Amino acid sequence: MILKPNLRGQVLPMPVVLISTVSKEGIRNAAPWGCIMPILRPLDEIAIASWLKRDTLENIRDTGEFVVNVPTMDMKEAVDICAKSFPPETDEFEEAGLLPHPSAKVKPPGIAGCVAWMECELAEEILREKYSLIVGRVVHLEGNDDFFDEKGGMDFERARPMSMIVGPDGVCYTHPARGGL
Numbered sequence: 229m230i231l232k233p234n235l236r237g238q239v240l241p242m243p244v245v246l247i248s249t250v251s252k253e254g255i256r257n258a259a260p261w262g263c264i265m266p267i268l269r270p271l272d273e274i275a276i277a278s279w280l281k282r283d284t285l286e287n288i289r290d291t292g293e294f295v296v297n298v299p300t301m302d303m304k305e306a307v308d309i310c311a312k313s314f315p316p317e318t319d320e321f322e323e324a325g326l327l328p329h330p331s332a333k334v335k336p337p338g339i340a341g342c343v344a345w346m347e348c349e350l351a352e353e354i355l356r357e358k359y360s361l362i363v364g365r366v367v368h369l370e371g372n373d374d375f376f377d378e379k380g381g382m383d384f385e386r387a388r389p390m391s392m393i394v395g396p397d398g399v400c401y402t403h404p405a406r407g408g409l
C-alpha cells in the first residue's frame with residue numbers, strides 16, 4: 229500500500245517526553261514533545277524539532293537550558309494538559325498538577341514521577357523557515373530508582389515510558405514491550 233509521506237509518524241514510532249523549561253522571568257513550563265532523537269550512539273547530544281511558536285523554544289533560547297522528562301503511561305492526563313496552549317506567564321507545573329524533581333546541573337526542574345530526567349544545555353539552534361532544530365548536550369542523566377537496576381538497566385515493561393504512533397486518525401499512545409522469538 230502506498231502511504232502519504234506525512235504518515236511517516238505511523239511507521240516510525242516516537243517517544244513522548246515532557247520538556248521542562250523556565251522563562252527568563254522564572255516561570256515554569258512543561259510541554260509534550262515527540263520529535264526528539266539521540267544523535268548517534270554513544271555521543272551525548274540530542275536533537276529536538278520545534279515549531280517556531282513555542283514557549284519551550286523561547287525559553288531554551290533565553291536560558292540555554294531544558295530538561296527532557298520521560299513520563300510513564302500513567303501521566304497521560306498531565307501530558308494532555310501540558311499540550312494546551314497556555315500564555316507564557318502561566319506556571320504549567322501548577323496547571324497540570326506536576327511536582328518538581330530537583331535538577332543537578334540546570335535551572336529548570338525536572339518532573340517528579342517520571343522514568344528518567346535528561347538535563348540539557350543548548351549546543352546549537354538550526355533555524356529553518358517553519359521550524360527550528362535544537363541540538364542539546366546532555367549534561368546530566370538520571371533514571372528513577374523505581375525502574376532501574378544497579379547496572380542502569382530499565383525495567384521498561386514496568387516503567388511503561390510513553391511512546392506514540394501517529395496514524396490517519398491521530399495519536400495513539402503506546403509503550404515498549406519485550407520482543408523476542
Ligand SMILES: Cc1cc2nc3c(=O)[nH]c(=O)nc-3n(C[C@H](O)[C@H](O)[C@H](O)COP(=O)(O)O)c2cc1C
Pocket residue numbers: 244257258259260261262263264277278279281282283284285307310311312313314392399
Ligand atoms: C504527544 C505530543 C507530541 C508533540 N510533539 C511536538 C514536537 O515534537 N514539536 C513541537 O513543536 N510541538 C509538539 N507538540 C505540541 C506542543 O506540545 C504544544 O503545542 C504545547 O502547547 C507547546 O507548549 P509551549 O508553547 O508551552 O512550548 C506535541 C504535542 C503532543 C500532544
